[in-house]
Amino acid sequence: QKEVEQNSGPLSVPEGAIASLNCTYSDRGSQSFFWYRQYSGKSPELIMFIYSNGDKEDGRFTAQLNKASQYVSLLIRDSQPSDSATYLCAVFHMNYGGATNKLIFGTGTLLAVQP
Amino acid sequence: DAGITQSPRHKVTETGTPVTLRCHQTENHRYMYWYRQDPGHGLRLIHYSYGVKDTDKGEVSDGYSVSRSKTEDFLLTLESATSSQTSVYFCAISPGTALNQPQHFGDGTRLSIL
Numbered sequence: 001q002k003e004v005e006q007n008s009g010p011l012s013v014p015e016g017a018i019a020s021l022n023c024t025y026s027d028r029g030s031q032s033f034f035w036y037r038q039y040s041g042k043s044p045e046l047i048m049f050i051y052s053n054g055d056k057e058d059g060r061f062t063a064q065l066n067k068a069s070q071y072v073s074l075l076i077r078d079s080q081p082s083d084s085a086t087y088l089c090a091v092f093h094m095n096y097g098g099a100t101n102k103l104i105f106g107t108g109t110l111l112a113v114q115p
Numbered sequence: 116d117a118g119i120t121q122s123p124r125h126k127v128t129e130t131g132t133p134v135t136l137r138c139h140q141t142e143n144h145r146y147m148y149w150y151r152q153d154p155g156h157g158l159r160l161i162h163y164s165y166g167v168k169d170t171d172k173g174e175v176s177d178g179y180s181v182s183r184s185k186t187e188d189f190l191l192t193l194e195s196a197t198s199s200q201t202s203v204y205f206c207a208i209s210p211g212t213a214l215n216q217p218q219h220f221g222d223g224t225r226l227s228i229l
Contacts, residue, residue: 034218042223043205045220046218090158102163103218105157105159
C-alpha cells in the first residue's frame with residue numbers, strides 16, 4: 001500500500017461545476033496536509049494546507065481533513081479551464097524516533113475542466 | 116515567486132560523468148530540499164538541509180550527495196550519473212523553522228543521462 005494515494009484520473013468536470021479531489025494516507029500519525037497544483041512542464045505550486053480536522057476555505061478552494069478516516073480532499077468551486085492541472089496531495093509526518101521527517105507526495109490527480 | 120533559482124534548467128550528459136545541480140534562494144530560509152519527479156512515482160525526497168553544513172538523507176539518496184556551505188546555496192551532485200537518474204529535479208525551500216511548514220518549489224532542472 002502506498003503511503004499517500006490519489007486517483008490518477010483524469011477527472012473531467014464541466015466549467016462552473018465543483019471538482020472534488022481525494023487523497024488517502026496510511027500513517028495515522030501524519031500531522032499536516034498540503035495540496036499543490038502542477039501545470040504540465042511546470043513546478044508544483046502550493047494552493048492549500050490544513051492541520052486540523054474539518055474544513056478550511058480559501059477563495060474557490062476548500063480543503064477537508066478527516067484524520068479518523070485518514071483522508072483529505074480538495075474542492076474547487078466554479079471550476080475554470082485554467083484549473084486544468086495535476087493536483088498533488090502531500091502529507092507530513094514528523095518522526096520523533098530519529099528517522100527522516102519528510103513530506104510524502106501522492107502521484108497526483110489530473111483534472112480536466114471542459115469549457 | 117518564492118525567490119528560488121535552479122541551474123541549469125536543462126542538461127544532457129553521458130553515463131559516468133559527474134553532474135552538479137545548484138539551488139539558490141534569496142529568502143534566507145533554513146530548510147532546503149532536493150526532490151526528483153518521475154512518472155508513476157510522484158515527487159520523492161533525495162536529500163534535505165536544515166542549516167549550513169547540516170544535511171540528511173531522504174528516501175532515494177543512493178547515488179547522490181549534497182552540500183550546503185552557505186545559507187543561500189544547496190548543491191546536488193551525481194558522482195557518476197546513470198540512466199536511472201534521468202529525471203526532473205526540483206529544489207524546495209521552507210519558510211518555517213520546523214519541517215511541517217509549507218514548501219515552495221523552484222522551476223526545476225530537466226536532466227537527461229544518455
